[in-house]
Amino acid sequence: MTSNADIVIIGAGLHGASLAYHLAKAGAGSVVVLEKKHVAAGPTAKSGAMIRPLFSDAIYIRLVLEATAMFEQWDDVIGGDAGFVQNSFLRFTESFDQPTLGADLDLMTRLGAPFELIAPADLPGLAPSCVFSGSESGVLLTKGGFADAIKTTESLVAAAKRLGVRFIEDAEVTGIDVANGKVQAVVTASGRIATGLVVNCAGAWGDRVGAMAGVTLPIEIHRVPTALYRKPESLRVPGPILSDGINQIYLRDAGEGYLRAARFGWTADRVDPDSYDETVSRAQHDDVRRLVEQRVPAMRRTPSVGGFSAIYDMTPDGHPIVGPVGDIDGFWCDCGWSGNGFASAPAVGAHIAAAITCKTSEVDLSPFAWPRSADATPRPDVSWVRR
Ligand SMILES: Cc1cc2nc3c(=O)[nH]c(=O)nc-3n(C[C@H](O)[C@H](O)[C@H](O)COP(=O)(O)OP(=O)(O)OC[C@H]3O[C@@H](n4cnc5c(N)ncnc54)[C@H](O)[C@@H]3O)c2cc1C
Known part of the structure; x- marks a missing residue:
C-alpha cells in the first residue's frame, strides 16, 4: 500500500469518484481513494439517478445545470458512457406555488433552467398512458433525464485514474490519526x-x-423501497420521466423493457448501513403499485419483477455537509446528500477541488458548511426528497 499521499478520499461512490477526478484535473498533487468494498458499492449503485434542476435553492439549480451540461457531452468531457437518457422530466402538480411544487419557477427562470408549463388539456398528449383529473397541470423539464449510476461512477474513476489517481478497493479505513489539531494519516488493515x-x-x-x-456528524440512515415492473405495451415509446406530485410517486425507465417506481420523500425507517434488509415488503409493494396504477391504468396489467431497498444518508435539514468540518486542520466532508446527491455530483467535485486548491469557483458551497450558518433557511418541508 502507498505510504503517503497529498490527499486521501474515503469512499468510491459517485462523490468520491467525482472529487478524485476534479482534484487530479486541478493538479492538486497525489490523490488516493480508499474504498472498503468496490467502486459504487453503496447507495450510488441503486440511485434513481434522475437529473433535473427542479429546486427552490439556487445552489442545487446551478449545480444540476452544470452537471447536465457534463452529462450531455460525457464522452468528450469525462470519457466513456454515463448511460445518460435525456427524454425530459414531467412533474404533475395542482399548483405552481413553491411549497406544492417543491421548486421555485421564478428562480429557475432567473438561473436559466429550461422548463415549460403544461396546461391541463395538454398533459395527455405528453403522457398518453396517464389519466388526469382535468385540474392538474405540468412542468416539463426538457433537459431532464436519468443516467446509469454505476457507469457514471466507473467512467469518472477511469478518468481520474488516467490522470494519476490511485484507487484502492477492499481497503476499509478504520482510523484517522490526528495530532496537534491536524490530520496526520489514515489507517487501514493493510497499513x-x-x-x-x-x-x-x-x-x-x-x-x-x-x-x-x-467529529460528530448528524447523519441518520433510513431505508427506502423501490419497485420494479415489466414495461406494459403502452409505455414502450420513449417518454418523459413521470413525476407525479399528486400521488407522490415517480415512474421511469429501468433498462430494456423495465420500469422502476418509488414514492417521493422518505419515511423514518432507521437502519444500519452494513446490515439493513435490502428487500421490499408485501405492504410496500402494494403501496407503490396502488399509487402507480392510479396514474397509469396499464400498470394493472403488468407484473412486478421485484424490487430493492436502499438507503438515504439524511441530515437534519436535508442538505449535505460539504467543506472543512471541526477544529481539525485537514478534515473535509462531502457527504450527507440526503437522497439527492446524484444529479449534482459530477459538478460538486469541481467546486470542492477549487476550494481545496484555493482557486475561485462560480458556485459558493458555503450553504453546505457544517455547522450551518445562523441565517441558513430550512428546506420547505421535511419530506423534500422529491422525484
Ligand atoms: C433509491 C435511491 C434513489 C435515488 N435517486 C436519486 C435521484 O433520482 N437523483 C439524485 O440526485 N439523487 C438520488 N439519490 C441519491 C444519490 O444516489 C446519492 O446521494 C449518492 O449516490 C451518494 O453518493 P456518495 O458517493 O455520497 O455515497 P455512497 O454511494 O454511500 O458511497 C460511499 C462509499 O464509501 C465507502 N465507504 C464507507 N465507509 C468507508 C470506509 N470506512 N473506508 C472506505 N470506504 C468506505 C462505501 O463502501 C461506499 O462505496 C438516490 C438514492 C437512493 C438510495
Whole structure:
C-alpha cells in the first residue's frame, strides 16, 4: 500500500469518484481513494439517478445545470458512457406555488433552467398512458433525464485514474490519526497512509468516518423501497420521466423493457448501513403499485419483477455537509446528500477541488458548511426528497 499521499478520499461512490477526478484535473498533487468494498458499492449503485434542476435553492439549480451540461457531452468531457437518457422530466402538480411544487419557477427562470408549463388539456398528449383529473397541470423539464449510476461512477474513476489517481478497493479505513489539531494519516488493515488532507466521501457511513476524526456528524440512515415492473405495451415509446406530485410517486425507465417506481420523500425507517434488509415488503409493494396504477391504468396489467431497498444518508435539514468540518486542520466532508446527491455530483467535485486548491469557483458551497450558518433557511418541508 502507498505510504503517503497529498490527499486521501474515503469512499468510491459517485462523490468520491467525482472529487478524485476534479482534484487530479486541478493538479492538486497525489490523490488516493480508499474504498472498503468496490467502486459504487453503496447507495450510488441503486440511485434513481434522475437529473433535473427542479429546486427552490439556487445552489442545487446551478449545480444540476452544470452537471447536465457534463452529462450531455460525457464522452468528450469525462470519457466513456454515463448511460445518460435525456427524454425530459414531467412533474404533475395542482399548483405552481413553491411549497406544492417543491421548486421555485421564478428562480429557475432567473438561473436559466429550461422548463415549460403544461396546461391541463395538454398533459395527455405528453403522457398518453396517464389519466388526469382535468385540474392538474405540468412542468416539463426538457433537459431532464436519468443516467446509469454505476457507469457514471466507473467512467469518472477511469478518468481520474488516467490522470494519476490511485484507487484502492477492499481497503476499509478504520482510523484517522490526528495530532496537534491536524490530520496526520489514515489507517487501514493493510497499513497507514500519511497525509495532511482527508475528504470524507463515505456517504451512508459518513458519520462513522467523522467519528474517526473526533467529529460528530448528524447523519441518520433510513431505508427506502423501490419497485420494479415489466414495461406494459403502452409505455414502450420513449417518454418523459413521470413525476407525479399528486400521488407522490415517480415512474421511469429501468433498462430494456423495465420500469422502476418509488414514492417521493422518505419515511423514518432507521437502519444500519452494513446490515439493513435490502428487500421490499408485501405492504410496500402494494403501496407503490396502488399509487402507480392510479396514474397509469396499464400498470394493472403488468407484473412486478421485484424490487430493492436502499438507503438515504439524511441530515437534519436535508442538505449535505460539504467543506472543512471541526477544529481539525485537514478534515473535509462531502457527504450527507440526503437522497439527492446524484444529479449534482459530477459538478460538486469541481467546486470542492477549487476550494481545496484555493482557486475561485462560480458556485459558493458555503450553504453546505457544517455547522450551518445562523441565517441558513430550512428546506420547505421535511419530506423534500422529491422525484
Ligand atoms: C433509491 C435511491 C434513489 C435515488 N435517486 C436519486 C435521484 O433520482 N437523483 C439524485 O440526485 N439523487 C438520488 N439519490 C441519491 C444519490 O444516489 C446519492 O446521494 C449518492 O449516490 C451518494 O453518493 P456518495 O458517493 O455520497 O455515497 P455512497 O454511494 O454511500 O458511497 C460511499 C462509499 O464509501 C465507502 N465507504 C464507507 N465507509 C468507508 C470506509 N470506512 N473506508 C472506505 N470506504 C468506505 C462505501 O463502501 C461506499 O462505496 C438516490 C438514492 C437512493 C438510495
